Amino acid sequence: MKIIFFYTYNQSFLSSFFKELSIQLIEGEYDIKIVSLKEKSELLEVAPGLSVQILKKRSKWLNYISIFKLLMSEKPDVVISNFSYVNPAILSGKLLGIKKNIVWFHTVTQALNPSKNQVRIKSIFLKQASEIIVNSESLKGDLEHDYSISKTKIFPIPFWSSLEASHTKSEVFKKKSLIKIGCPGRIEEVKNQQLIIDSLVNVEERISWRLYIAGSGSNEESLRLKVRQLNLEDKVDFLGVLSIDKMKEYYEEIDLIILPSKFEAFGLVLIEALSMGCPVLVSESFGALGYIKDGEFLNKYSFNPHSSVDLSAKLNNVIANKEHSSDYFRNIYTTYFQKEKIIAKVEEVINL
The missing domain is CATH 3.40.50.2000 (Glycogen Phosphorylase B;)
Incomplete structure (x- = not known):
């Protein structure tokens, strides 16, 4: 044929x-x-x-x-x-x-x-x-x-996902003095990266974090301005567009991926992160979540993309409880995709 x-x-x-x-x-x-x-x-x-x-x-x-x-x-x-x-x-x-x-x-x-x-x-x-x-x-x-x-x-x-982890993140967040948070994707208004900034401002003070944004787009200058206004320049890095090989390195280095889009037909970045064993917090608007039937995952790791309060609460809970290793997230990927x-x-x- x-x-x-x-x-x-x-x-x-x-x-x-x-x-x-x-x-x-x-x-x-x-x-x-x-x-x-x-x-x-x-x-x-x-x-x-x-x-x-x-x-x-x-x-x-x-x-x-x-x-x-x-x-x-x-x-x-x-x-x-x-x-x-x-x-x-x-x-x-x-x-x-x-x-x-x-x-x-x-x-x-x-x-x-x-x-x-x-x-x-x-x-x-x-x-x-x-x-x-x-x-x-x-x-x-x-x-x-x-x-x-x-x-x-x-x-x-x-x-x-075309990515595959080369090693296991053995203990997520264990003995971490700094939590590396990642947000990959185009920087557009609908991708909602500003919600992450608002949420991180409200996380518990004991949590030390740094945000790495991978991508570019029409909303980048507005997002940079927000970072400056909140005096977060030393805590937020804009990495630009990364190649596939660099994205693999990115997922391997990041401790937690946050995906805050207001709407996504599917959300390829979610299954990329899962396939690499990355812990994720994901907007409940991602179409890919419709394939995942694990109630625990959906309850603990998805959030309202219109509420910085919800994301802050989920973020504090994920970092404080440290319940799941990278194998848990990789198993979500292999089970449903x-x-x-x-x-x-x-x-x-x-x-x-």
């Missing part, structure tokens, strides 16, 4: 997930080619049997034509697309009679903040997809409610 997979091929964790998924599917005897739009056209051989066809990125309609021509030439049995590739892949597939045209949809409506016209247009294209893969039950509900998509064509499937089961679910959708 020949599959064309449209997504932006780069060094991101999401791209790494799709590349690894493609490699796993090739081992299952699928014929897969990744296609991506960039500034310069080229053909990359990225793994045995897996190539990435880079098409030159042009204007919107010329990109549509490039995608149409590629699909006409390749004659795939299945097309999978996400983000900006969805509309041209769906339209081209319809014109060429490709019956299996799968959309992988990632983003909650709140994050997109679309106009009514944008919702209407996106709804028209999504309804032409044969199936839609989403990352969480909450995103499935989003598509049903906001885009009027039939629930019978929506399939929630989680991600797995098993790669083999995720691959099997993707194959089920492909073969419907």
Whole structure:
């Protein structure tokens, strides 16, 4: 079965997930080619049997034509697309009679903040997809409610993490004179990093901490200003965007990850942290939490992203009680985000 997979091929964790998924599917005897739009056209051989066809990125309609021509030439049995590739892949597939045209949809409506016209247009294209893969039950509900998509064509499937810990954090917080707190991700208003600052100001005085923020974004200057106003420059470090290798080092060094987003369709950073055995405090808005059925974890380690009081209380409790080692958090990951089961679910959708 020949599959064309449209997504932006780069060094991101999401791209790494799709590349690894493609490699796993090739081992299952699928014929897969990744296609991506960039500034310069080229053909990359990225793994045995897996190539990435880079098409030159042009204007919107010329990109549509490039995608149409590629699909006409390749004659795939299945097309999978996400983000900006969805509309041209769906339209081209319809014109060429490709019956299996799968959309992988990632983003909650709140994050997109679309106009009514944008919702209407996106709804028209999504309804032409044969199936839609989403990352969480909450995103499935989003598509049903906001885009009027039939629930019978929506399939929630989680991600797995491409990271793996090289050693165990033996005793979390034990004999720590300084607690290293991390917050990875884009620095945007919806990512809510300011809540961490407000909460840390109110933690117990006996707790010595330092915050390491990994990422960049449009809200960075505002966040830096808040740090200066609270005289916390010597306690908050802005690390910028880190590579995948540097992110692995980051997770290995950090004692506690805090993820305060106001909303997340899934929240890949959560399962990255869990897979590395990092203790986490996570906003209850993360779609990934819908896959975790461990009541103790959900009660102790999730918080209201609109309440600095709630986060401060959870933070004080986690540091004071020191109940769980890194193995506990890694086991949460391996229990609920098993790669083999995720691959099997993707194959089920492909073969419907």
